[in-house]
Amino acid sequence: MNRKDKVTINKLPTGVPGLDEIMGGGLPEYSFNIIAGSPGCGKTTLAHQFVFANATPEKPALYFTVLGEPALKMLRYQQQYSFFDQDKLPGSIRFVNLSQVILEQDLDAVLTEIIKQVEEVSPGVVVVDSFRTVVRKAAGATTEMDLQGFVQRLALHLASWQATTFLIGEYSEAEIRDNPVFTVADGLFWLYQAVERNSIVRKFQIMKLRGQASVPGLHTFRITDAGLQAFSRTLGLTRQRSKDVTSRRLSMGIPELDKMLGGGIPEGDSVLVAGSSGTGKSALATQFLAEGIRQGEAGIAAVFEERPKEYAARAGTFGLDLVTPQNEGKLNILYLRPLDLSVDETMQAILDAVQKIDAKRLVIDSLAGFEMALAPGFRTDFRESLYRMISALTGIGVTILSTVELEESFTELTFSTYSISFLTDDIIRFRYVEIDGQLRKVMVIVKMRGGDHSKDIREYEITSEGIVLIGPRLRGYQGLVTGVPSQVSLSSQKKPPLS
Amino acid sequence: MREFAERLFAYEAAAATPSEANVPVAFRVCEKLRHSLTTLAGAAGFHSLLLRALALAKREAPSLGTLRVNAAGSLEDVAPNRYNQDAEGGTLLVAHLIELLFTFIGKALTLRLMHDIWPDASFYSLNAEGTQKHEPQR
Secondary structure: HHHHHHHOOOEEEEOOOHHHHHHHOEEEOOOOEEEEOOOOHHHHHHHHHHHHOOOOOOOOEEEEEEEOOOOOHHHHHHHHOOOOOHHHOOEEEEEEEEEEHHHHHHHHHHOOOOOHHHHOOOOOOOOOOHHHHHHHHHHOOOOOOOOHHHHHHHHHHHHHOOEEEEEEOOHHHHHOOHHHHHHOEEEEEEEEEEEOOOEEEEEEEEEEEEOOOOOOOOOHHHOOOOOEEEOOOOOOOOOOOOOEEEEEEEOEEEEEEEEOOOEEEOOEEEEEEEEEOOHHHHHHHHHHHHHHHOOOOOEEEEEEOOOHHHHHHHHHHHHOHHHHHOOOOOOEEEEEEOOOOOOHHHHHHHHHHHHHHHHOEEEOEEEEEHHEEEOOOHHHHHHHHHHHHHHHHHOOEEEEEEEOOOOOOOOOOOOOOOOOOOOEEEEEEEEEEEEEEEEEEEEEEEOOOOOOOOOOEEEEEEOOEEEEEEEOOOOOEEOOOOOOOOOOHHHHOOHHHHH | HHHHHHHHHHHHHHHOOHHOOOHHHHHHHHHHHHHHHHHHHHHHHHHHHHHHHHHHHHHHHHHHHHHHEEEOOEEEEEOOHOOOOOOHHHHHHHHHHHHHHHHHHHHHHHHHHHHHOOOOOHHHHHOOOOOOOOOOOO
């Protein structure tokens, strides 16, 4: 069978930002779905978002409430969300209370009532909230086969009437096995929430979705005044086209450093600037951004240890104007510091900013601050998520400069406490050295994946112009990388003549 | 709210069919609301709302003392001659019922639901204070 001969399954928008991408483009039309999870995890809100996104006067939504949250209170609370459009009630969204039928009658009566309403309204969307109550009632009075028959008939009828259906239930994962409800369902969506230290961590999983490929795994989500917002593990970048590799080099804004880098940073590279406190990592980052702006390349700074005003003000002390480009929409300084962010949520904020101004340069200042801004439960995912974001962004040509603070060791040259050199193309290492009774600063290019670079250890200073390299490579010292070099006579460094 | 309820009463009184003429206006209004709100909130939900509204109204209108709310959520008068279609008491009862809906689901949503019951009525044009328009938009 040719692809063109196959039935096309329409995908409906979920109304939840980020969720369509996780679903593989949206929710299959006419599917029979279950939203499961513990109380308070957002099941009803998710269903409401879907309903408000899809209900129309021609294809209204029927929302059956069953014994759980009283309908009036549900409306009282749900209308606080920004997606709640009162204009859709009662014309496009109709709430029907089934509590009395459940309490006083059997499953057949429930089915009859649902069918009656469905045939009367011809809805595009049907929700039963909570279906768990229906199943509990059934469990007390009927056999499992009766329940299976009920679910089967319900699914059949709603599909025949061309309704996309959600059954909402407070299930535990242990109940999945042998449960007829889960067997019949086309889609099974599980919402989790857990307290990890002092933070609430919410996650979403598609356990089953017939007919299309969804993004597997657990995805974080947040509930705000706007309802649920989901953050795909792939950060929505799976369908982004990779940019062709260019040979272009980006200036760091410091000509001497550009020379050390063999002409600058290759476009689309991920650069790590490592060094201890006060060595000038942030100064270099701002010079990198300012140079980009000077060359017409928009930039993003994701800062975690300073507020945007302070960050711009400090750049100002180096003669770099980061205020005007912000006003002109060429620079966005993101301050991301709430302590319960998920990794993907933070990444999404960065990605949105990058895409909004078509940024070519991104600064993450610093990785340690980034990690600390996350809820404790997400810190274990940090490296993996960072890898995904960096890979995706550099893949579309964004050049990333990340800073990382290191505890200085005076015996060895460490590059990062994060073991993240695998996700950096280039590493620039700053460090203090003791020379002639002074604590001075040196830099060295440790790694450049894209080609040759200077092997020199160069001294630099932080002046009113930012980082300034002084002099040629430091000669006459041994052990500079340890921070406590010893002086050697230049003559002893000469190679012995070949015999 | 009282003025709003009075407008609703006046509209409902004028719109009565011959078969409804002997039914107190408050009963008719509550019954129409019951049909609509039972679908939304369930019989028990409407029953409890009307019970609360009646309790509040009785404090101000002792003539409502003979009224009861039956299990289905309908008003009953256990001594019809005493209630005697007390329009003021009935208005109070309806005013409290609508006030409760305003409290729980907000004015806009309540008026939308009422608009479904009385689509052609003109009493929506003023709010409880009689100053601000909040006609449901279609």
